[in-house]
Amino acid sequence: MDRRFPFKVLEHIFSFLDVNEDRNSVSMVCKSWFETERRTRKRVFVGNCYAVSPLKVARRFPKMRSLTLKGKPHFADYNLVPDGWGGYAWPWIEAMAARRPLLEEIRLKRMVVTDECLEKIAASFRDFKSLVLTSCEGFSTDGIAAVASTCRKLRDLELRECIVDDLGGDWLTYFPETSTSLASLDFSCLDSEVKLSDLERLLSRSPNLKSLKLNRSVTLDVLASLLRRAPQLVELGTGSFSDELDPEEISKLTKALSELKQLKSLSGLWDLLPEYIPVLYSVCPRLTSLNLSYATVQMPDLIDLLSRCSKLQKLWVMDLIEDKGLKTVALCCKELRELRVFPSGADLDETDVTLTEQGLVSVSEGCQKLESVLYFCVQFTNAALVSIAKNRPNFRCFRLCVMEPFAPDYRTQQPLDEGFKAIVERCKDLRRLSVSGLLTDKAFEYIGVHAKKLRMLSIAFAGDSDLMLHHLLSGCERLKKLEIRDCPFGDTALLENAAKLETMRSLWMSSCFVSFGACKQLSQKMPRLNVEVIDEHPPKTRPDSSPVERIYIYRTVAGPRQDTPEFVWTIHKNPEVGVSRLSIR
Amino acid sequence: MSDKNKTSDDALNFKATELRLGLPGSESPERVDQRFLTLKNLCPVSGAKRVFSNAINGSNKWVFSPGSTTDVNSGSVPVKDHKPGVSVKEKKSSAAAPASKAQVVGWPPIRSFRKNTMASSQSQKQGGNTNPETEEKAKSGPETCLYVKVSMEGAPYLRKIDLKTYKSYVELSSALEKMFSCFTIGPFGSHRRCGRDGLNESRLTNLLSGSVYVVTYEDKDSDWMLVGDVPWEMFICSCKKLRIMKSS
Numbered sequence: 077m078d079r080r081f082p083f084k085v086l087e088h089i090f091s092f093l094d095v096n097e098d099r100n101s102v103s104m105v106c107k108s109w110f111e112t113e114r115r116t117r118k119r120v121f122v123g124n125c126y127a128v129s130p131l132k133v134a135r136r137f138p139k140m141r142s143l144t145l146k147g148k149p150h151f152a153d154y155n156l157v158p159d160g161w162g163g164y165a166w167p168w169i170e171a172m173a174a175r176r177p178l179l180e181e182i183r184l185k186r187m188v189v190t191d192e193c194l195e196k197i198a199a200s201f202r203d204f205k206s207l208v209l210t211s212c213e214g215f216s217t218d219g220i221a222a223v224a225s226t227c228r229k230l231r232d233l234e235l236r237e238c239i240v241d242d243l244g245g246d247w248l249t250y251f252p253e254t255s256t257s258l259a260s261l262d263f264s265c266l267d268s269e270v271k272l273s274d275l276e277r278l279l280s281r282s283p284n285l286k287s288l289k290l291n292r293s294v295t296l297d298v299l300a301s302l303l304r305r306a307p308q309l310v311e312l313g314t315g316s317f318s319d320e321l322d323p324e325e326i327s328k329l330t331k332a333l334s335e336l337k338q339l340k341s342l343s344g345l346w347d348l349l350p351e352y353i354p355v356l357y358s359v360c361p362r363l364t365s366l367n368l369s370y371a372t373v374q375m376p377d378l379i380d381l382l383s384r385c386s387k388l389q390k391l392w393v394m395d396l397i398e399d400k401g402l403k404t405v406a407l408c409c410k411e412l413r414e415l416r417v418f419p420s421g422a423d424l425d426e427t428d429v430t431l432t433e434q435g436l437v438s439v440s441e442g443c444q445k446l447e448s449v450l451y452f453c454v455q456f457t458n459a460a461l462v463s464i465a466k467n468r469p470n471f472r473c474f475r476l477c478v479m480e481p482f483a484p485d486y487r488t489q490q491p492l493d494e495g496f497k498a499i500v501e502r503c504k505d506l507r508r509l510s511v512s513g514l515l516t517d518k519a520f521e522y523i524g525v526h527a528k529k530l531r532m533l534s535i536a537f538a539g540d541s542d543l544m545l546h547h548l549l550s551g552c553e554r555l556k557k558l559e560i561r562d563c564p565f566g567d568t569a570l571l572e573n574a575a576k577l578e579t580m581r582s583l584w585m586s587s588c589f590v591s592f593g594a595c596k597q598l599s600q601k602m603p604r605l606n607v608e609v610i611d612e613h614p615p616k617t618r619p620d621s622s623p624v625e626r627i628y629i630y631r632t633v634a635g636p637r638q639d640t641p642e643f644v645w646t647i648h649k650n651p652e653v654g655v656s657r658l659s660i661r
Numbered sequence: 662m663s664d665k666n667k668t669s670d671d672a673l674n675f676k677a678t679e680l681r682l683g684l685p686g687s688e689s690p691e692r693v694d695q696r697f698l699t700l701k702n703l704c705p706v707s708g709a710k711r712v713f714s715n716a717i718n719g720s721n722k723w724v725f726s727p728g729s730t731t732d733v734n735s736g737s738v739p740v741k742d743h744k745p746g747v748s749v750k751e752k753k754s755s756a757a758a759p760a761s762k763a764q765v766v767g768w769p770p771i772r773s774f775r776k777n778t779m780a781s782s783q784s785q786k787q788g789g790n791t792n793p794e795t796e797e798k799a800k801s802g803p804e805t806c807l808y809v810k811v812s813m814e815g816a817p818y819l820r821k822i823d824l825k826t827y828k829s830y831v832e833l834s835s836a837l838e839k840m841f842s843c844f845t846i847g848p849f850g851s852h853r854r855c856g857r858d859g860l861n862e863s864r865l866t867n868l869l870s871g872s873v874y875v876v877t878y879e880d881k882d883s884d885w886m887l888v889g890d891v892p893w894e895m896f897i898c899s900c901k902k903l904r905i906m907k908s909s
Binding site for chain 2: 239369370421479481
């Protein structure tokens with residue numbers, strides 16, 4: 077008896093699945109579910125662009141409308157991955173242009189995107205709506221101009237912290253006069269000035285524009301005029317906030333800001349001067365997201381601002397907020413879900429910036445909904461970590477960066493093992509963790525035992541031996557991404573837990589003690605992993621016992637990649653001759 | 662990313678400070694975590710504030726300052742003894758100037774974008790003295806370098822080179838070969854150039870497929886010309902873009 081649902085029914089049911097993890101699970105049930113699911117998936121996410129070939133992805137999902145790709149490993153953000161490593165968008169763009177011309181959205185993170193890529197996008201996808209590039213590089217404002225001018229239905233153009241070859245502000249003039257579809261524009265990472273009149277005209281004809289993030293070159297004196305043309309904004313990233321304004325200009329700006337009745341998110345605020353803080357008062361009560369991480373304003377001026385932000389859910393700020401400021405946040409921002417405190421590098425001789433562990437403790441006490449933290453601090457204590465864990469068992473993301481490597485608990489001189497133990501024991505839903513400070517193997521034993529839902533773990537300058545890695549790889553069942561630098565362990569744990577690596581997206585280790593021989597062994601043992609040894613200055617001969625600088629291991633069904641630079645060694649290359657042996661497919 | 666620490670290869674320059682057994686130049690037979698140890702010994706706890714602020718203010722690199730001179734426990738390996746805290750106990754009296762500084766790439770983990778933004782923020786505050794790091798990060802001025810894009814037919818990405826770093830067509834050609842060799846190299850390794858004079862620097866031959874590549878450039882008038890026709894100096898003044906094409 078055939079009990080299968082008709083395709084149409086299944087298709088309808090699957091249309092309610094919008095989380096890709098669910099779709100992945102569903103597609104593994106049986107062949108017909110796989111087929112149904114693949115024909116209905118519209119939003120495709122590929123977490124590692126080398127894990128699968130573009131062609132396979134294009135073929136598998138005929139209804140694809142949105143593609144998200146990630147390229148370089150996360151530690152590339154901190155200059156640990158040499159230039160030219162890889163992560164090229166071109167093969168993907170080319171493949172999609174040929175097979176999926178109805179693609180509407182492309183989101184890339186940490187990839188190399190060239191002007192050719194952008195031109196190809198503009199030329200190939202007639203309904204193209206949305207381009208979001210995060211931490212990408214390799215393109216110039218010419219490429220952006222191509223997208224702006226050709227994509228008639230362009231809705232989102234967002235360049236988030238990209239490195240762009242900025243050839244001038246002309247690109248803005250390439251939006252056709254007839255285009256009115258723009259909903260989101262983010263050019264905050266560009267350096268050069270755009271012409272005010274061009275920007276004003278664009279805003280005037282974009283009634284759907286909800287999100288606008290200006291770059292730093294947009295000066296404060298023109299902000300009011302821009303805002304008057306976009307009163308419907310929900311997200312605003314200002315330009316520089318430190319230029320001199322006369323009283324009349326200040327009052328115009330205050331009024332223009334108060335007219336933004338729908339504004340929920342505010343960022344930019346470069347070099348915010350204390351005297352301009354009152355200008356922002358009118359928007360504070362509505363704000364759910366505030367990014368002050370480029371605002372160099374200090375205490376006590378920050379209190380005036382923060383005490384008015386009772387609806388705040390997301391706050392990014394510098395350590396200039398100090399413990400005092402965080403106490404205010406704990407009192408006033410009861411809706412807070414995410415907090416990031418970045419180091420300002422303030423000259424600590426002149427100013428007395430006191431941000432300690434106490435700041436985070438206060439916030440963890442006062443903000444019941446807090447679930448995500450990134451906190452840079454010079455030193456910490458176990459007691460503070462234990463309090464934080466007790467107060468906030470609902471953490472999903474806990475990233476603590478004790479900036480002094482190997483710093484123990486400064487009161488007891490003990491390692492921070494017990495503190496992190498409390499975190500992983502109590503925070504049962506923890507998905508992401510970054511540890512720092514002085515840590516022994518014990519800390520990682522605790523993590524292995526307790527952090528059962530952990531997906532991503534970042535470690536630096538920690539541990540004593542191979543045991544550390546062994547605890548993690550054998551204990552953390554859901555671990556998907558592990559990145560480690562400057563930890564003293566090597567081969568044994570890696571080889572013993574090789575099978576685990578196929579269940580993870582990737583493992584990064586740099587400045588550890590993995591030997592070249594172990595890399596070779598691992599490569600031979602695990603053909604479905606790409607094991608990349610990245611040594612910018614490899615020795616002329618490589619004995620098996622020599623340690624490697626960096627190793628990046630990831631699972632893949634695409635086989636060895638063809639675009640590795642010289643400094644990346646894989647088993648498929650013959651190291652003596654220095655030549656790529658192309659694999660026979 | 663262009664703000665890469667140029668000394669990243671020396672960033673963890675432990676070899677120089679490493680304690681080794683055996684003859685100089687030979688690999689140390691035991692893998693004691695000397696690197697790790699050295700790092701530990703270089704690093705004080707208090708004074709951390711100062712260390713960090715110096716780092717962020719002055720440059721984009723984070724710098725360690727070793728603390729007191731007497732605290733170097735090179736004999737005992739605190740790591741292995743599991744003696745927590747011993748290794749990093751600093752002497753509060755460590756007022757001595759740092760003997761040496763080890764630079765650590767990518768620590769603390771702050772994105773380049775943020776570092777550069779903060780660096781230029783501070784330089785503005787210092788009355789507009791431009792910070793050399795931000796200069797490096799900013800667009801290259803025409804007087805100091807001459808970046809042109811180099812694309813190759815069939816290659817998935819393009820590169821940028823500074824024409825000012827080459828003095829002749831020969832140098833340029835060998836640089837291009839190196840850069841794009843992964844597309845022309847077959848299993849037999851290097852490719853040969855035809856043996857004539859100057860012009861042939863613009864040809865790259867792929868032994869296996871037999872196809873010959875020529876290097877062309879776009880000049881000031883947006884015409885595409887063959888590289889090698891004009892004197893080098895004239896070439897670098899008029900070249901806007903380079904393209905390596907298959908000659909068929």
